[in-house]
Amino acid sequence: MYNIAIDGPAGAGKSTIAKIVAKELGFIYVDTGSMYRTMALSCYRAGIKADEEEKVVAKCREAEISIRYENGVQKMKLNNEDVSGEIRQEVIGNMTSAIAVYGPVRERLVEMQRDIASKNNVVMDGRDIATAVLPNADLKIYLTASSKTRAERRYNELLEKGVDCNIEDIEKDIKDRDYRDMNREISPLKKADDAVLIDSSNMNIEEVVNKIKELAKEGK
Structure with missing residues (x-):
């Protein structure tokens, strides 16, 4: 199995890049952030606050989380929803x-993440994939990208929706999350x-994707 691990801060474009790389290489894309988000949603729906550690842990242990792939797209399921x-x-x-x-x-x-990676060629993105989840x-x-660049990207995404x-509030949230x-x-x-640093502040999506594909081809 060939595993590609992509780490980086919020808003760096990890998910977008990872999805494209996985599709073009014929790999399975595993969005670990979505798995954590699904856990968070489970707690949020139950009215549990983030600082209520015991309740959060208990809820996460009982929540049924699964991943389905439809036409190569990952779908997150919470209790089969x-x-x-x-x-x-x-x-x-x-x-x-x-x-x-x-x-x-x-x-x-x-x-869950390691089990998927042990059985498939994967591109996995998150915060600690290369350092903790898939160290090998x-x-x-x-x-990564500058906080300003990441805020601008998020701002434009939200405007389109x-x-x-407020872009200043978005950048503050990004810095707080960092x-x-x-x-x-x-x-x-x-x-x-042993990770390769890619700063996408002045790169477009295609340039980043091509860089990662080149590195994979070189076996770096």
Whole structure:
């Protein structure tokens, strides 16, 4: 099996890039962020706050999360309900970063992720794939961009969806999430020593995809 691990901060374009790379290489795309978001949604629906650790852990242990692939597209299921769209809400994204610091939550999801990677050629993206989930991945990428660039991208996405938003607030949220992700006690976000750094601030999607495909071809 050939595994590609892509890490990086929120809004760096990891999911978009990983999906395209997986499709063009004929690999399975595993969006670990969606798995965490689905856990967060489960807690949110139950009225559980992110700082209620015991309740969060208990809910995550009972939640039935599964991944289905339809025409090569990953669908997230919560108790057999497709929640792929609902988990993309901003409130769920913020809650996700907050509950991801809890060890039992991470342990359950990492087990699922490793199982998928052991049986398939995968492109997996998240915050700690190369450093914790798949430390022996064949290719490790750390994809980043400036907080300003990431905020602009998110702002434009929300505008296209007709969502009223403020770019300064978005950038503040991104910086706050970066801080939480990089300073959490368990599996903090950081570049693996043997990961290739790609700063996409001045690159388009096609350029980033081609760079990763070249690296995979070279066996780096």
